[in-house]
Amino acid sequence: MSTTLNLTLQVWRQDGPDAAGRFETYQANNIPDDASFLEMLDVVNEDLIENGKVPIEFPHDCREGICGTCGVMINGRAHGQEKGTATCQLHMRKFNDGDTIAIEPWRAAAFPVVRDLVVDRSPMDAIIQAGGYITAPTGTGGDANDTPIPKEAADSAMDAAACIGCGACVAACPNSAAQLFTSAKVWHLNSLPQGQPERYKRAEAMVETMEQFFGSCTNHGECSEACPKEISLDFIAYMNRDYIKSKRFNRKLAGQG
Amino acid sequence: MAAPTLARGKSAQRPIRPKRRELPFPLNLYQTAVGKKWVMAVTGLMLLGFVVFHALGNLKLYLGAVEHNGEAVWDIDLYGEFLRELLVPLFPRTYFLWLLRFGLMGAFALHIHSAFTLTRMNQSSNSRYQSKRDWLAANFASRSMRVTGVIVSLYIVFHLADLTWGLSAISPDWERGEIYNNLILSLGRWWVALIYIGANIALCIHIFHGAWSMFQSLGLNNPRWNSLRRSVAAGLAGAILLMNLSFPIAILAGVVEAGEPEVSLESNE
Numbered sequence: 001m002s003t004t005l006n007l008t009l010q011v012w013r014q015d016g017p018d019a020a021g022r023f024e025t026y027q028a029n030n031i032p033d034d035a036s037f038l039e040m041l042d043v044v045n046e047d048l049i050e051n052g053k054v055p056i057e058f059p060h061d062c063r064e065g066i067c068g069t070c071g072v073m074i075n076g077r078a079h080g081q082e083k084g085t086a087t088c089q090l091h092m093r094k095f096n097d098g099d100t101i102a103i104e105p106w107r108a109a110a111f112p113v114v115r116d117l118v119v120d121r122s123p124m125d126a127i128i129q130a131g132g133y134i135t136a137p138t139g140t141g142g143d144a145n146d147t148p149i150p151k152e153a154a155d156s157a158m159d160a161a162a163c164i165g166c167g168a169c170v171a172a173c174p175n176s177a178a179q180l181f182t183s184a185k186v187w188h189l190n191s192l193p194q195g196q197p198e199r200y201k202r203a204e205a206m207v208e209t210m211e212q213f214f215g216s217c218t219n220h221g222e223c224s225e226a227c228p229k230e231i232s233l234d235f236i237a238y239m240n241r242d243y244i245k246s247k248r249f250n251r252k253l254a255g256q257g
Numbered sequence: 258m259a260a261p262t263l264a265r266g267k268s269a270q271r272p273i274r275p276k277r278r279e280l281p282f283p284l285n286l287y288q289t290a291v292g293k294k295w296v297m298a299v300t301g302l303m304l305l306g307f308v309v310f311h312a313l314g315n316l317k318l319y320l321g322a323v324e325h326n327g328e329a330v331w332d333i334d335l336y337g338e339f340l341r342e343l344l345v346p347l348f349p350r351t352y353f354l355w356l357l358r359f360g361l362m363g364a365f366a367l368h369i370h371s372a373f374t375l376t377r378m379n380q381s382s383n384s385r386y387q388s389k390r391d392w393l394a395a396n397f398a399s400r401s402m403r404v405t406g407v408i409v410s411l412y413i414v415f416h417l418a419d420l421t422w423g424l425s426a427i428s429p430d431w432e433r434g435e436i437y438n439n440l441i442l443s444l445g446r447w448w449v450a451l452i453y454i455g456a457n458i459a460l461c462i463h464i465f466h467g468a469w470s471m472f473q474s475l476g477l478n479n480p481r482w483n484s485l486r487r488s489v490a491a492g493l494a495g496a497i498l499l500m501n502l503s504f505p506i507a508i509l510a511g512v513v514e515a516g517e518p519e520v521s522l523e524s525n526e
Binding site: 077247 | 273282289293295378382384387389390391393395400470480483
């Protein structure tokens with residue numbers, strides 16, 4: 001049996017990047033508890049449209065926790081109160097009837113608000129780009145198991161590659177640091193044999209691009225708690241290690257990436 | 258149709274702080290936040306080493322008086338002289354001690370400077386939430402590092418003025434070289450003891466987060482002993498607090514008292 005919830009929403013509304021934002025209060029009535037958080041927002045928007053009002057803009061795409069598009073602050077927590085869950089996977093049965101829910105966009109100087117709950121996360125793309133990419137056609141990929149990869153390295157790389165780039169780590173960080181995101185992307189490649197040729201170059205380029213936009217790590221651990229993929233803080237240490245190694249031994253000059 | 262808000266390809270945004278020209282090694286380490294955190298961890302380790310040995314050395318307070326060259330002396334005064342005479346045939350007296358002191362001063366300067374610049378960087382990267390934040394992992398220690406750091410550095414100035422320089426305004430009974438009596442007379446005053454206890458609690462909180470954070474900043478991470486890192490930090494912070502708090506408590510309780518050292522020389526005959 002499905003029950004329904006009546007909720008009070010306090011949603012951040014902002015008409016554009018330069019407009020002043022404000023909280024607006026909405027009633028979300030008769031929300032089925034099977035609905036996801038985004039479906040709840042859909043219901044509210046339907047209502048707003050029917051009443052001739054501007055619907056709430058919120059980021060979303062796959063709605064199954066793999067694209068990393070959705071993500072809002074829900075009651076002061078990135079992606080809401082459930083651990084290891086993206087906003088789209090958060091269900092309304094986790095809330096109680098009569099709850100007041102505060103919804104705010106990610107906040108960081110590098111994440112300017114585009115409109116309402118949508119922010120511009122393109123600095124994260126800049127970090128990915130700094131990691132290097134192939135522009136020349138190099139034929140098809142090699143056969144599986146062409147390159148022997150230790151199981152532990154494969155596991156570690158896979159854990160890092162779980163990052164969906166949603167930006168919750170930056171949003172949850174009191175310093176707006178992107179260390180967890182960057183380290184996951186760095187370690188995803190640096191832990192694998194295929195990533196070794198440019199290992200140190202990549203660590204330097206990605207860290208230095210990150211620092212043009214984001215803050216520094218003070219090891220609070222908020223990022224890992226907020227992460228819908230539960231990326232480990234360990235990757236931050238690995239990234240720091242590769243970065244310092246690269247600088248200390250000047251591997252760039254030594255022709256080691 | 259409205260123009261697309263997000264640009265494709267190159268990042269649509271300009272960097273908050275564009276990359277500067279890279280300085281030669283090792284100065285380039287200090288140009289980036291990851292490098293600064295590394296410097297902060299290394300200097301923090303040096304300062305932590307000092308705090309541990311300072312507390313261990315002070316435990317000599319409890320050994321009281323010993324016989325030295327046929328004279329009764331306070332053991333901690335003897336230890337103070339040992340520090341001044343460190344590596345004496347190699348260096349003139351107090352030279353090596355000053356070398357250590359300059360090392361500590363340099364570590365302090367870099368620790369504080371990196372903290373200051375990183376704080377500025379974080380503030381410029383930040384944008385405040387308007388609704389109430391709910392902290393999950395950040396604890397009191399990690400969020401109060403800047404406050405406890407300032408408390409500890411202010412206290413160090415007071416502590417030096419009180420016991421090292423012996424400023425007459427703060428410690429009128431201070432005499433050079435009389436470590437045992439200076440310490441007891443100073444900490445025997447309730448307001449000095451109160452400042453001392455407060456500063457040491459701040460130091461303990463600072464070390465609790467700093468000693469753990471250090472491992473991450475240095476990249477010291479190994480699944481084999483990662484679970485020990487928190488315990489090492491908590492153990493260090495707790496042990497240092499226990500040792501340091503024992504001094505004012507013992508002094509106020511009258512366990513150790515100021516005066517002239519006395520030993521029964523008969524036992525040595």
